[in-house]
Amino acid sequence: xxxxxxxxxxxxxxxxxxxxxxxxxxxxxxxxxxxxxxxxxxxxxxxxxxxxxxxxxxxxxxxxxxxxxxxxxxxxxxxxxxxxxxxxxxxxxxxxxxxxxxxxxxxxxxxxxxxxxxxxxxxxxxxxxxxxxxxxxxxxxxxxxxxxxxxxxxxxxxxxxxxxxxxxxxxxxxxxxxxxxxxxxxxxxxxxxxxxxxxxxxxxxxxxxxxxxxxxxxxxxxxxxxxxxxxxxxxxxxxxxxxxxxxxxxxxxxxxxxxxxxxxxxxxxxxxxxxxxxxxxxxxxxxxxxxxxxxxxxxxxxxxxxxxxxxxxxxxxxxxxxxxxxxxxxxxxxxxxxxxxxxxxxxxxxxxxxxxxxxxxxxxxxxxxxxxxxxxxxxxxxxxxxxxxxxxxxxxxxxxxxxxxxxxxxxxxxxxxxxxxxxxxxxxxxxxxxxxxxxxxxxxxxxxxxxxxxxxxxxxxxxxxxxxxxxxxxxxxxxxxxxxxxxxxxxxxxxxxxxxxxxxxxxxxxxxxxxxxxxxxxxxxxxxxxxxxxxxxxxxxxxxxxxxxxxxxxxxxxxxxxxxxxxxxxxxxxxxxxxxxxxxxxxxxxxxxxxxxxxxxxxxxxxxxxxxxxxxxxxxxxxxxxxxxxxxxxxxx
Amino acid sequence: xxxxxxxxxxxxxxxxxxxxxxxxxxxxxxxxxxxxxxxxxxxxxxxxxxxxxxxxxxxxxxxxxxxxxxxxxxxxxxxxxxxxxxxxxxxxxxxxxxxxxxxxxxxxxxxxxxxxxxxxxxxxxxxxxxxxxxxxxxxxxxxxxxxxxxxxxxxxxxxxxxxxxxxxxxxxxxxxxxxxxxxxxxxxxxxxxxxxxxxxxxxxxxxxxxxxxxxxxxxxxxxxxxxxxxxxxxxxxxxxxxxxxxxxxxxxxxxxxxxxxxxxxxxxxxxxxxxxxxxx
Numbered sequence: 001x002x003x004x005x006x007x008x009x010x011x012x013x014x015x016x017x018x019x020x021x022x023x024x025x026x027x028x029x030x031x032x033x034x035x036x037x038x039x040x041x042x043x044x045x046x047x048x049x050x051x052x053x054x055x056x057x058x059x060x061x062x063x064x065x066x067x068x069x070x071x072x073x074x075x076x077x078x079x080x081x082x083x084x085x086x087x088x089x090x091x092x093x094x095x096x097x098x099x100x101x102x103x104x105x106x107x108x109x110x111x112x113x114x115x116x117x118x119x120x121x122x123x124x125x126x127x128x129x130x131x132x133x134x135x136x137x138x139x140x141x142x143x144x145x146x147x148x149x150x151x152x153x154x155x156x157x158x159x160x161x162x163x164x165x166x167x168x169x170x171x172x173x174x175x176x177x178x179x180x181x182x183x184x185x186x187x188x189x190x191x192x193x194x195x196x197x198x199x200x201x202x203x204x205x206x207x208x209x210x211x212x213x214x215x216x217x218x219x220x221x222x223x224x225x226x227x228x229x230x231x232x233x234x235x236x237x238x239x240x241x242x243x244x245x246x247x248x249x250x251x252x253x254x255x256x257x258x259x260x261x262x263x264x265x266x267x268x269x270x271x272x273x274x275x276x277x278x279x280x281x282x283x284x285x286x287x288x289x290x291x292x293x294x295x296x297x298x299x300x301x302x303x304x305x306x307x308x309x310x311x312x313x314x315x316x317x318x319x320x321x322x323x324x325x326x327x328x329x330x331x332x333x334x335x336x337x338x339x340x341x342x343x344x345x346x347x348x349x350x351x352x353x354x355x356x357x358x359x360x361x362x363x364x365x366x367x368x369x370x371x372x373x374x375x376x377x378x379x380x381x382x383x384x385x386x387x388x389x390x391x392x393x394x395x396x397x398x399x400x401x402x403x404x405x406x407x408x409x410x411x412x413x414x415x416x417x418x419x420x421x422x423x424x425x426x427x428x429x430x431x432x433x434x435x436x437x438x439x440x441x442x443x444x445x446x447x448x449x450x451x452x453x454x455x456x457x458x459x460x461x462x463x464x465x466x467x468x469x470x471x472x473x474x475x476x477x478x479x480x481x482x483x484x485x486x487x488x489x490x491x492x493x494x495x496x497x498x499x500x501x502x503x504x505x506x507x508x509x510x511x512x513x514x515x516x517x518x519x520x521x522x523x524x525x526x527x528x529x530x531x532x533x534x535x536x537x538x539x540x541x542x543x544x545x546x547x548x549x550x551x552x553x554x555x556x557x558x559x560x561x562x563x564x565x566x567x568x569x570x571x572x573x574x575x576x577x578x579x580x581x582x583x584x585x586x587x588x589x590x591x592x593x594x595x596x597x598x599x600x601x602x603x604x605x606x607x608x609x610x611x612x613x614x615x616x617x618x619x620x621x622x623x624x625x626x627x628x629x630x631x632x633x634x635x636x637x
Numbered sequence: 638x639x640x641x642x643x644x645x646x647x648x649x650x651x652x653x654x655x656x657x658x659x660x661x662x663x664x665x666x667x668x669x670x671x672x673x674x675x676x677x678x679x680x681x682x683x684x685x686x687x688x689x690x691x692x693x694x695x696x697x698x699x700x701x702x703x704x705x706x707x708x709x710x711x712x713x714x715x716x717x718x719x720x721x722x723x724x725x726x727x728x729x730x731x732x733x734x735x736x737x738x739x740x741x742x743x744x745x746x747x748x749x750x751x752x753x754x755x756x757x758x759x760x761x762x763x764x765x766x767x768x769x770x771x772x773x774x775x776x777x778x779x780x781x782x783x784x785x786x787x788x789x790x791x792x793x794x795x796x797x798x799x800x801x802x803x804x805x806x807x808x809x810x811x812x813x814x815x816x817x818x819x820x821x822x823x824x825x826x827x828x829x830x831x832x833x834x835x836x837x838x839x840x841x842x843x844x845x846x847x848x849x850x851x852x853x854x855x856x857x858x859x860x861x862x863x864x865x866x867x868x869x870x871x872x873x874x875x876x877x878x879x880x881x882x883x884x885x886x887x888x889x890x891x892x893x894x895x896x897x898x899x900x901x902x903x904x905x906x907x908x909x910x911x912x913x914x915x916x917x
Binding site: 095096097098101172174175179181182186189191192275276277279280282283284286292293294295328329330331332333334335336337359360361364365367368371372374375376378379381384385386387389390392393394395396397398399404407410411414415418419421422423425426427428430431433435436461469476483484487491492494496498499500502503504505507508519520521522523525526529598599600601606 | 638639642645646649651652656657661662663664665675678679682683685688689693694696697700701704705706707711712713714715716717718719720722726727730731734735737738741742743744745746748749750758765766784785786788789790791795797807808829831832833836838839841842843844845847848849850851865867868869871872873874875877878882895913914915917
């Protein structure tokens with residue numbers, strides 16, 4: 001990873017002719033509506049498509065979480081509107097336990113796959129990776145289009161599960177982790193949702209795996225082969241490193257989930273027994289299956305599932321680093337350490353999946369090893385935190401909305417990540433496993449921290465994507481209740497977990513003759529917290545619609561944005577706003593320096609564009625000697 | 638805005654710390670031999686976590702307060718980092734984390750890697766949707782054979798005890814776990830349909846009961862009383878109330894219970910449940 005120049009011979013016309021036979025090489029912008037906005041091969045349009053898909057999914061997922069909170073807080077309350085919408089799932093407006101479990105499953109699946117995996121990578125990554133490395137598109141534009149539409153198909157199948165799971169539920173009821181045998185043969189035990197619901201769910205996930213795999217390949221090839229002149233690896237923005245690392249993780253982990261999904265599908269439908277042992281009984285008959293292992297499913301699932309956590313969070317780390325440096329007006333602290341820490345997190349992420357399985361019944365010695373490996377991930381995570389603080393130290397911070405969310409990301413990442421020190425110890429997991437403590441931990445770090453990364457990214461890049469600024473005042477009004485709200489929701493969950501509140505319980509008390517009766521007395525101390533968290537969640541979710549409004553309103557009515565409204569340094573701010581079809585209007589940006597040259601002594605402004613050849617001279621988008629070579633853009637002309 | 642953010646971070650940090658130290662929300666008191674070691678390790682870890690959390694949030698708050706752009710037109714410090722600092726804090730973090738990880742192995746080791754003491758009381762646990770079954774060997778000390786084909790909820794044979802096996806004649810199956818105070822007990826966990834998880838918060842451990850596996854775990858209860866058993870692994874629509882109870886009774890009462898024939902066992906368990914009620 002030395003600072004070597006890009007081998008330019010890769011960019012010859014011949015080199016690309018084969019890969020781009022299909023008309024893209026001509027770079028004519030499509031004119032028809034369908035080719036331009038629906039089946040587009042332009043990475044920018046595809047990026048926005050991914051973002052809209054994630055926005056749709058996150059709204060559904062969020063509403064599901066509110067329903068879940070309502071069920072557990074007011075378990076027997078009748079909500080007439082729910083009775084109308086779900087006559088079987090909420091008869092008379094009272095949600096059933098199985099309806100709750102289907103909410104749990106669909107919320108998790110929706111959020112993990114169609115929000116946390118799509119928006120940060122497929123959305124922002126697609127839009128900005130090619131621009132930030134000075135390319136005119138992804139390496140395989142058709143593949144890119146295919147990735148999106150396959151993802152869309154996956155979402156459609158998942159949404160179909162809402163309607164096709166059998167009335168009383170809106171999807172399978174086995175949780176997003178789909179543990180076998182419940183997911184494989186739950187229908188034989190008459191568990192609602194475990195028949196067609198499981199089928200659609202596992203098909204949806206399998207489709208999603210294929211899409212992610214194609215996307216990951218495209219990202220890796222693009223980043224390695226299409227960097228513009230002067231864009232050595234160590235000059236790339238940290239966002240690119242994050243998307244690259246994420247793509248490598250996706251490439252190695254999604255195939256495992258795909259295979260596991262196929263096996264589960266076979267167990268469920270074809271009578272195979274990969275995950276189902278012999279001798280299972282429903283109380284009357286013994287099932288035909290024999291010879292499988294429930295633990296095998298957990299190994300395969302978490303071999304994917306743990307890297308998935310980093311797939312969700314790494315792009316957020318990249319965006320945060322990028323945005324912190326920009327608004328701190330200061331170079332990133334320890335760029336090289338940041339890159340290595342990111343890779344270390346990615347690599348170690350493949351050796352720790354067993355910490356999800358400490359109490360699963362696998363060999364106790366294995367748990368001991370996984371425990372030590374898990375805690376070692378804390379080291380690169382701490383490096384990242386220190387370096388973010390180092391970046392802010394001595395800064396001149398501009399508190400724009402994206403910066404607020406980026407700082408919020410750092411705070412949340414610390415708050416959520418640090419309890420990994422508790423849960424990563426097999427000893428302590430003995431009691432904390434599957435309690436609200438776990439919920440608090442992963443929602444803070446992989447849920448809201450990652451979402452904060454997306455918010456930061458949206459407020460930051462929106463002007464480049466749509467040519468208009470998002471409303472700053474609305475942005476700040478959105479930020480504060482969100483920041484306070486997420487802490488109000490998730491910090492108390494740690495306390496609930498210590499008391500012992502278990503996950504995935506549809507309710508903790510029943511109302512019998514108007515009196516509240518706890519199902520488990522040991523949960524009693526959490527009563528006030530359950531109500532507090534629910535109200536915090538309802539308010540926080542409501543505030544998110546400010547963001548949705550700001551997003552669409554600003555698209556049409558926002559203040560016009562200049563090419564570089566934040567006075568940033570990387571290539572996306574060199575080109576026009578919004579960027580033309582081929583990103584740089586037929587020119588080749590040439591890169592002369594690292595990505596975060598802020599506050600350079602002697603420079604006329606406090607930022608130096610990556611394309612400026614002489615740092616003591618004025619910022620220029622394209623160096624003089626490179627002008628007039630419009631046809632030679634990336635050798636693709 | 639920077640000052641507001643700093644104040645928010647400090648207040649949030651203070652409130653968070655308060656949630657953990659005010660004592661309102663804590664584990665129920667431990668009743669098992671390994672419990673105090675668990676609690677000690679938990680507190681040690683939470684102190685490390687707490688110090689790191691407070692330090693990081695306080696420093697972040699300080700940075701956003703102190704280094705806000707005051708509009709004077711001065712530039713930020715131009716620095717690309719400091720390798721010595723990187724090595725220093727990486728080293729310190731690694732040392733602390735690895736130490737905690739190694740210390741944390743003790744409880745795990747005692748619970749899972751050390752064999753149950755010889756002569757431990759033996760109970761087979763068979764989980765099913767949505768009920769816990771506890772299988773006692775009876776006076777002969779031998780567990781009767783079980784066979785899934787003999788399972789019949791209708792004839793109340795939840796675990797498939799095979800009456801053809803002479804050793805099964807004196808076996809008892811109950812839905813309440815009875816243990817003797819200060820006597821080690823070894824549970825042999827199994828499940829007959831889907832994965833469940835055995836959990837008593839006061840025992841400070843949970844363990845999955847997995848179809849197809851026999852998982853052993855042992856502990857020594859130290860306080861007489863009645864405690865709730867919860868299922869901690871999603872097992873279906875009634876998962877939230879797959880509840881049972883564990884009794885810890887004096888040794889002589891335990892001994893006289895397990896010496897009882899099948900016909901009297903469950904009635905005696907019922908009496909013990911009333912004698913040692915839930916105290917929390």
